[in-house]
Amino acid sequence: METKILSEHYDKPEYRTLEGYKRLGGGYEPLAKCLKMDRQQIINDVKTAGVRGRGGAGFPAGVKWGFLPDNGETRYLLCNADEGEPGTFKDKVILEQAPHQMIEGMIIAAFAINSPKSYVYIRGEYAKAQKIVKAAIDEAYAAGLLGENILGSGFTHHMDIYSGAGAYICGEETAMISSLEGKKGQPKLKPPFPAVAGYLGKPTIVNNVETFSAVQIIMRDGVEAYRKYGTEKSAGTKLFSISGDVMKPGVYEVPLGYPLKDLIEQECGGLRPGRKLKAVIPGGSSAPVLNAEESYKVTMDYEALAEMGSMLGSGAIIIMDDSRCMVDLLEVTLHFYHHESCGQCTPCREGTGWIHKMVKSIYDGTGRLQDIDLIDRVANQMRGRTICALADAASFPAISFVKKFRDEFEFYVREGRSKVTGVRVEGEAHA
Amino acid sequence: MEFSSQLKEFIKKELVRYEVKRSAIIPCLFAVQKEQGWVSPEAITVLSKEMELPETWITEVTSFYTMFNRKPVGKYHVQVCCNISCSMAGGRELAAHLEKNLSAKAGEVSPDGRYTVSRVECLGACGTAPMMQVNDEYYENLTLESAEKLLREME
Missing domain, CATH: 3.40.30.10 (Glutaredoxin)
Structure with missing residues (x-):
């Protein structure tokens, strides 16, 4: 069963408005309470609640806030709404259905870290979400929830939105900062981490949309109530974006630690009639693929997925049934990473193109058997040798697809056609 | 080429909206594209003069982000x-x-x-x-x- 904590009112259109948000969910009461609290207490609460970054990296939010140096420099707060990990569409739901939940979480965070200015960096394609969030920010200003002396507390905070322009890499926090500074969205070497030197070289905290929503919930319901859901190390609930071969794809909120099998069979209404599960990408296209047996065993939390050699990532679950050709899907996936590599680091710029080219040659019927091992070798050599994690993100699907579905790649090379569909796709439908 | 007065007005506002002028490049390019349908090399030159920022800064942003059309597109x-x-x-x-x-x-x-x-x-x-x-x-x-x-x- 779904456990709707964040998403309790997402289905009600009036929840989008300030009035509806206040009436249905007691919105902005937690903010009023927080503004009277000791700042360190809020940070401690978020730490104790154990909410881990919901964008993909899973870093504990409260711990991140604790990295800010105490040097009197202006601190900036950024909300990462550059949702772009293939398979992920849960932040769009929050932005469009519950903008105030995120905004309130941001103001609470801003107060906790004492930041005068924040930006919501929203991907350029989410034009509708940008309009809704901008309208919500305007409402908050008009109600004295943003701007000078918020609710008479003496705390001043300004918030604005910033539009991305079509670059997956800007979801990486240092790339997002480069982009916000008006530059190409290229990641920067860490350390220094943004908490020390971020936007304009100033201390900066970047959190995901859903993380801010969770902060609002933690401060509303209390740490204990939040920790009632989830597991010891993966606390709370999470929004999962589920797509692919299920009857009812969509965004579902369940506690972390929820069995993937139940998500597929209950929430999503199971597979299409007569189909069997073949594979699942559990955390966005960068997460190593699981085979059916692993998928039916795993629970959706950071630890269980790591143990299985994959990751929770952004919580984007892509379901593949037995009609799917893994050579085809890996080709699509690697095309993406090659396209989105920012070109800064050689192993990534060249590597993503090289492994894509090899998989494409197999898909085109001109691949060689030795390429299968070469894909694995090149992918492994890309890892850990670049400024950001995009090279690693591209290597994970390549390595895991080839390892777990090697027979399909070998068959394709030998026969020049798919083992699953029996044909080779040519012509215009070919990507 | 000359930008419309509304576009010029928009650019002026964006230039003071963020902590640094450079941050206005992306929003201004969107506005140029909205008015002209795409971002031509000539438009970049004009924008660079309007913003008083180096043309290379605007060119590199235009070519990096896929949402900027560097060729005309259909309606x-x-x-x-x-x-x-x-x-x-x-x-x-x-x-x-x-x-x-x-x-x-x-x-x-x-x-x-x-x-x-x-x-x-x-x-x-x-x-x-x-x-x-x-x-x-x-x-x-x-x-x-x-x-x-x-x-x-x-x-």
Whole structure:
């Protein structure tokens, strides 16, 4: 069963408005309470609640806030709404259905870290979400929830939105900062981490949309109530974006630690009639693929997925049934990473193109058997040798697809056609 | 080339909206593209003068981000997602169908000037695949027929 904590009112259109948000969910009461609290207490609460970054990296939010140096420099707060990990569409739901939940979480965070200015960096394609969030920010200003002396507390905070322009890499926090500074969205070497030197070289905290929503919930319901859901190390609930071969794809909120099998069979209404599960990408296209047996065993939390050699990532679950050709899907996936590599680091710029080219040659019927091992070798050599994690993100699907579905790649090379569909796709439908 | 007075006014406001002037480049490029349909090399020169920022800064941003069209596009810029979830739901077949039936070769403008069909990466509508973005709007849960009909009936 779904456990709707964040998403309790997402289905009600009036929840989008300030009035509806206040009436249905007691919105902005937690903010009023927080503004009277000791700042360190809020940070401690978020730490104790154990909410881990919901964008993909899973870093504990409260711990991140604790990295800010105490040097009197202006601190900036950024909300990462550059949702772009293939398979992920849960932040769009929050932005469009519950903008105030995120905004309130941001103001609470801003107060906790004492930041005068924040930006919501929203991907350029989410034009509708940008309009809704901008309208919500305007409402908050008009109600004295943003701007000078918020609710008479003496705390001043300004918030604005910033539009991305079509670059997956800007979801990486240092790339997002480069982009916000008006530059190409290229990641920067860490350390220094943004908490020390971020936007304009100033201390900066970047959190995901859903993380801010969770902060609002933690401060509303209390740490204990939040920790009632989830597991010891993966606390709370999470929004999962589920797509692919299920009857009812969509965004579902369940506690972390929820069995993937139940998500597929209950929430999503199971597979299409007569189909069997073949594979699942559990955390966005960068997460190593699981085979059916692993998928039916795993629970959706950071630890269980790591143990299985994959990751929770952004919580984007892509379901593949037995009609799917893994050579085809890996080709699509690697095309993406090659396209989105920012070109800064050689192993990534060249590597993503090289492994894509090899998989494409197999898909085109001109691949060689030795390429299968070469894909694995090149992918492994890309890892850990670049400024950001995009090279690693591209290597994970390549390595895991080839390892777990090697027979399909070998068959394709030998026969020049798919083992699953029996044909080779040519012509215009070919990507 | 000269920008409209509204566009010039917008640029002026954006230049003081952020902590640094440079941050105004992306929003101003969007505004230029909205007015002119694409970002021409000439428009970059004019924008650089309006913003009093180096032309190279604007050029590198224009070429880095895929949403800036460096070639003219049709009245309807049809962007079909061909990433993994959409591909599984027929996104590539949809793109091919629209290219063929609207006489718009991938990335080029159709002879009547109405359409440019592009294949793009994940647009974050994976649960309602296949989908396309036409200018600013998302259209989801499409079939070959519904997508074509939608596009033909656009004013």
